[in-house]
Amino acid sequence: MHHSASFLRTWLRQVALVAVTVFGLVAIVGSGGGGDAANCSFFSDVCNPVVGGPTPATPAASISPIKLTVQAGASAVFTAQASGIDQPRFQWRRSADGGVTFIDIPGATAATYTLANVQFADDDATFRVDLRSSGGNTVLASSNASTLLVSSMPAVAFSDGEFDPADWSSSAIADPAQNGPTHSEDRGATGGLPGAFRHMVHTMTAGPSSLRVFNTKASAVYDPQALGAIHAIDYAEDCDRLSATSSAFVVTSYPTIEQTGRRYVSRLGRGCLSLWVNNFSQVPSLEAGDFVQVDGPACGNGESCPDFSARGAPLRFGFERRVVLQAGASPGSIEHGIDNWNVNVWRP
Amino acid sequence: MVAVDFNGQRTRSASRWPTSSLVRALCGGLALGVGALVYWTDRDPNKASLIPAVAMLAGLHLFGTLGGWLPSFVHPLAFSLFSAALMATRARSEYGACAFWFALNAAFEIGQHPQVRRPLADALRHGFGEGPVARAFENYFLRGTFDLGDLVAAALGAALAAAVLHSLRVHQENRHAPQR
Numbered sequence: 001m002h003h004s005a006s007f008l009r010t011w012l013r014q015v016a017l018v019a020v021t022v023f024g025l026v027a028i029v030g031s032g033g034g035g036d037a038a039n040c041s042f043f044s045d046v047c048n049p050v051v052g053g054p055t056p057a058t059p060a061a062s063i064s065p066i067k068l069t070v071q072a073g074a075s076a077v078f079t080a081q082a083s084g085i086d087q088p089r090f091q092w093r094r095s096a097d098g099g100v101t102f103i104d105i106p107g108a109t110a111a112t113y114t115l116a117n118v119q120f121a122d123d124d125a126t127f128r129v130d131l132r133s134s135g136g137n138t139v140l141a142s143s144n145a146s147t148l149l150v151s152s153m154p155a156v157a158f159s160d161g162e163f164d165p166a167d168w169s170s171s172a173i174a175d176p177a178q179n180g181p182t183h184s185e186d187r188g189a190t191g192g193l194p195g196a197f198r199h200m201v202h203t204m205t206a207g208p209s210s211l212r213v214f215n216t217k218a219s220a221v222y223d224p225q226a227l228g229a230i231h232a233i234d235y236a237e238d239c240d241r242l243s244a245t246s247s248a249f250v251v252t253s254y255p256t257i258e259q260t261g262r263r264y265v266s267r268l269g270r271g272c273l274s275l276w277v278n279n280f281s282q283v284p285s286l287e288a289g290d291f292v293q294v295d296g297p298a299c300g301n302g303e304s305c306p307d308f309s310a311r312g313a314p315l316r317f318g319f320e321r322r323v324v325l326q327a328g329a330s331p332g333s334i335e336h337g338i339d340n341w342n343v344n345v346w347r348p
Numbered sequence: 349m350v351a352v353d354f355n356g357q358r359t360r361s362a363s364r365w366p367t368s369s370l371v372r373a374l375c376g377g378l379a380l381g382v383g384a385l386v387y388w389t390d391r392d393p394n395k396a397s398l399i400p401a402v403a404m405l406a407g408l409h410l411f412g413t414l415g416g417w418l419p420s421f422v423h424p425l426a427f428s429l430f431s432a433a434l435m436a437t438r439a440r441s442e443y444g445a446c447a448f449w450f451a452l453n454a455a456f457e458i459g460q461h462p463q464v465r466r467p468l469a470d471a472l473r474h475g476f477g478e479g480p481v482a483r484a485f486e487n488y489f490l491r492g493t494f495d496l497g498d499l500v501a502a503a504l505g506a507a508l509a510a511a512v513l514h515s516l517r518v519h520q521e522n523r524h525a526p527q528r
Binding site (some may be wrong): 016017020021025027028029191274 | 380423426427430431434435449452453456466469473485486488
């Protein structure tokens, strides 16, 4: 009897020790590394900013997304972020004249603003947020503006997570012209997010050098004459910088369009992380004016390049991977990948 | 009075071991409470998913710059004391617990070093696949920032734990020493 009680106590002590060890381990990593200044949560793919600590002297505000397209009847959600101020007081404002003049939206003082049941009258409305002093109406900072676009019907979606090599083609331009950079593309059967992904290797001459590779999906074709004019395009992908011979490589990714022998690339792109992060690289609500022609026949007088109207020729979508090797860096190569490629075409 | 303690060892009093364990555990709990306060007052509550947000404390910024390293200090301190409360009463075991918790903190911090994190993340991916836990560890190492200050704080935390345990031991030995 006495022996079994002693055994039970020993057993309980060992279980408790294991529990404390597991709890301690979870506490260390769950806190993001104790005093880790990078502010990343063990449980979150995206790092969060620290509240507190030294704050910048100048208050600043920003809102996201920078543009947003939703179907009529849906809700539009904008989020504000503030820095340089401990307890920000937000005031959302709206402009009906393209951002020239703004008026306060009554009651919209939270960090998130939701416009429910969006109507066509809200198309092209512009929003921004002001940071105001806690006691009065002094404007401490104003954010960037964000434009809301409204569509009458669901988006036409193109996506790829399998990357059949037969459906994708690649071609490069060295910019500026250089001798030597090479590229290769294939399909990685595993290691994406999840499973298959498009695997790319860019081999570069000594820095500074850059290589732009256009990847086009043959079956991702939108015909405006059959499906209607394009109001805006949402683009998203996951980009992983897998490995590199040097940290002097910079990889960015851009949405692209091909139309009537001309190639266009978005002015807006996204950098790559050193890991897969689902839905990290998003470029929302691109309009025709957001694309720049890269090659092909010159754009004629009176021609729209690209042409998003209902008279426009079929467009084919893809992405550009732009790799830059910084000045002074030795020749080398970088391996990177794309997964969960998505294009949503919104119509007016 | 002779009794068998929690470790199956003979002690002078049945109440001696549990009381000293309780003191160790209370000290550990106090340290952990201070650590939690850092997240409640000085940090974005979304960052530490295990610590529920307390709205009334958010933004108080009690710890200032020290708050950056305090969790690294508190973890080895608190968990060394918790472990010691549950372990054998031998001094060597207690100091071993301090060394263990410092080593564990240091290993996770070093895993965030720029020259270590990528190969470590690759090894994790190969070893554990792409499940949520493996991805979370990958995130931890790749997105965290190596900070020598965290290593120093962890060493100080473990050292303080050892000092607390030593002083508790001396106090208990004096208390139970034969009276003249």
